[in-house]
Amino acid sequence: MSVKARALPESLRFLLLAFLVLWVVLAAFPFLWTLWGSFKVEGDFFSKASWSLALTGDLTRVETGGSFTGEGYEGAWIQEEFWRSVLNTTIVCFCVVTISLTLSTLGGYALSRSNHNYAFWLLIIALMFRAMPPITLVSGYLLPFYEWNLWGRLSTTIVVLVAINQPFSLWMLTSFFRNIPKDLDESAMVDGCNRFQAFRHVIIPVMWPGVITTGLFSFLLAYNDFAVTAMLLEKDNQTMIPKIASFLGTTQTKGNVMFAVAAVISATAPLFVLILFFQRQIVSGLTAGAVKG
Amino acid sequence: MLLLIAFPIGSVIMQSLYAQHEQVIEIVENCGPFGCTKEAAVNTEATQELRDAQPLGRFVGLENYLNRGHLAVSELAEAWRLSDSWGDYGNRIMNLPFYSAIIFTLTFTFIVTPMAIGLGFAIAIAVNSASKVLRGPLIFVSLLPFIINPLVGSLVLFWMVDARGVLGHGLQWLTSDPDLSVKASTPLMWIMLMIYGVWHTAPFAFVVFYAGLQTVNQDTNEAAMIDGANRWQRVRYVTIPHIMPLVTFVALIQIMDNFRVFEPLVSFSAGAHATSLSYYIYSDLGGETRLLNSAAATSVLTIICVGILLSPVLVRTWRDFKRA
Structure with missing residues (x-):
């Protein structure tokens, strides 16, 4: 009976379908539109005459000869040296993820196996950090960093980002390790392993799902951060996001808006790939906190 | 780790109690053919020296919180006195x-x-x-x-x-x-x-x-x-x-x-x-x-x-x- 009873009436099914289509368009259309537009010239993408020029690309054909042009990308990557900030972003993200995962795997394992109940305080600190705008912290860092001459270095930024990220990833991994039964490492220790060997041979092989999820979120934090990197880095070692912001601020002359459009697409592409491969982990990470309370 | 968390908050609270140094102003007497005039001029060197000596600035206590940029206590009171309706009061507040x-x-x-x-x-x-x-x-x-x-x-x-x-x-x-x-x-x-x-x-x-x-x-x-x-x-x-x-x-x-x-x-x-x-x-x-x-x-x-x-x-x- 259940299959037939649960089947939706035609009208409702149509309504839901229409709603879904609307949402998909809302979610995806801006990206597709910008991707398409990034291969045009400014006169087409920002057209006073008619919006359809962006589709047909009349001015692009007049100015460059072809229907698509890579000028925006060329200008952004080579002329404005966007590749340099891509490199910086890679360094920052890699370091932040490695350092914060190392610290929080070891710390999280220790916390989950200790008898004291740190969980509450950890949760509170993680919550506070989630709630506090990072920029309030940055304004506290700035003056001491000037004084100690630490300002404007990638390493400083990495340390700050790790610190901001740490409570959250520590909390996530602690609750993950709690779900690995204690019996597992206890039986290993009965078999003659010491604490470290138990961790090395028993826990490490089973911990990857949790570590990957936590790593993804650390990566997103480092990749998406604007407040910290914009304030703490100098012009010549900026990461991608502040670089895009500086495209906007300084140069609104002809053509340069298209550099920003191209840079935006370049910065989005890695995230696209990321969701494509790690959708399951992202979803499970987002819901993990909710299910546990 | 805790250091990196607690430290900026402490630093923020410290800084919020100070204000930038005022520029050191000197009275300079200019004597020309038509008599002498007194002018106020900014002594850049002295200002810089003062700033280097005390990078935090001068201590002003809670003044930072009460000035126009933040809680604006006196401006609020004045707006309350001058405005004739709630809408007007709201407008004045939105300017702060x-x-x-x-x-x-x-x-x-x-x-x-x-x-x-x-x-x-x-x-x-x-x-x-x-x-x-x-x-x-x-x-x-x-x-x-x-x-x-x-x-x-x-x-x-x-x-x-x-x-x-x-x-x-x-x-x-x-x-x-x-x-x-x-x-x-x-x-x-x-x-x-x-x-x-x-x-x-x-x-x-x-x-x-x-x-x-x-x-x-x-x-x-x-x-x-x-x-x-x-x-x-x-x-x-x-x-x-x-x-x-x-x-x-x-x-x-x-x-x-x-x-x-x-x-x-x-x-x-x-x-x-x-x-x-x-x-x-x-x-x-x-x-x-x-x-x-x-x-x-x-x-x-x-x-x-x-x-x-x-x-x-x-x-x-x-x-x-x-x-x-």
């Missing part, structure tokens, strides 16, 4: 930077959060009733606005609503006003920012609710059906109570996230129409004159606001913890 920032931040938070939760729930129900093959791609597309960098995401939208972009043209066509520009109008800018906020945060609510919908007890659902509940009643009395704890969780996370709204203001270059607390700090820190002390005072006030917002949650968590 700290109050306009906090009003925007709170409006943004409390309008965007419920709307995003509602939209997220609707999407979750719709996706849940779609066929299994479609669900994967649907989730993929839905995650896009959420995972995307806020600065980049809002830029993409901003270019589209630009007077020369596709949505901008659409708006002009809808209102049949060819000069309409979102950039130029404060209410439109606020609405645009909030639409962006809902667009950006609804996917998170969707993902959490969707996971919750998978665990709805089908027996209860069938029992309700046998008791004669129609489709809407089943959603209202079976599904919604089931995911109510999730709603609290999502609301908490979203209030925190929306309270620190910042990046869209940068990429919409909305500074003239709307400022949030984070943006106010950012604009103090950036620019030619780095107003570190002013930014620090705002930071402390922001932290206090966050504390007030979170306090009910903290108290409840503490009680749960005690009971457990």
Whole structure:
């Protein structure tokens, strides 16, 4: 009976379908539109005459000869040296993820196996950090960093980002390790392993799902951060996001808006790939906190 | 680690009690053929020396909090005295930077959060009733606005609503006003920012609710059906109570996230129409004159606001913890 009873009436099914289509368009259309537009010239993408020029690309054909042009990308990557900030972003993200995962795997394992109940305080600190705008912290860092001459270095930024990220990833991994039964490492220790060997041979092989999820979120934090990197880095070692912001601020002359459009697409592409491969982990990470309370 | 966390907060509080040194002013006498004139001139060297000696600035106590840029106590009192109606009073308050920032931040938070939760729930129900093959791609597309960098995401939208972009043209066509520009109008800018906020945060609510919908007890659902509940009643009395704890969780996370709204203001270059607390700090820190002390005072006030917002949650968590 259940299959037939649960089947939706035609009208409702149509309504839901229409709603879904609307949402998909809302979610995806801006990206597709910008991707398409990034291969045009400014006169087409920002057209006073008619919006359809962006589709047909009349001015692009007049100015460059072809229907698509890579000028925006060329200008952004080579002329404005966007590749340099891509490199910086890679360094920052890699370091932040490695350092914060190392610290929080070891710390999280220790916390989950200790008898004291740190969980509450950890949760509170993680919550506070989630709630506090990072920029309030940055304004506290700035003056001491000037004084100690630490300002404007990638390493400083990495340390700050790790610190901001740490409570959250520590909390996530602690609750993950709690779900690995204690019996597992206890039986290993009965078999003659010491604490470290138990961790090395028993826990490490089973911990990857949790570590990957936590790593993804650390990566997103480092990749998406604007407040910290914009304030703490100098012009010549900026990461991608502040670089895009500086495209906007300084140069609104002809053509340069298209550099920003191209840079935006370049910065989005890695995230696209990321969701494509790690959708399951992202979803499970987002819901993990909710299910546990 | 704790050092890196506690230290900036301490540093912010310290800085907020100081103000920049005033410039050292000397009276210089200029004697020319037509007699002598006295002029006030800035002694740059002496100023620099003073600044180097005490980088924190001079100690002013709570003055930073009370001046025009922040709590503006005297301005508030004066506005109260001069204004003849509530509307007038409101207008005067909106001219004070700290109050306009906090009003925007709170409006943004409390309008965007419920709307995003509602939209997220609707999407979750719709996706849940779609066929299994479609669900994967649907989730993929839905995650896009959420995972995307806020600065980049809002830029993409901003270019589209630009007077020369596709949505901008659409708006002009809808209102049949060819000069309409979102950039130029404060209410439109606020609405645009909030639409962006809902667009950006609804996917998170969707993902959490969707996971919750998978665990709805089908027996209860069938029992309700046998008791004669129609489709809407089943959603209202079976599904919604089931995911109510999730709603609290999502609301908490979203209030925190929306309270620190910042990046869209940068990429919409909305500074003239709307400022949030984070943006106010950012604009103090950036620019030619780095107003570190002013930014620090705002930071402390922001932290206090966050504390007030979170306090009910903290108290409840503490009680749960005690009971457990």
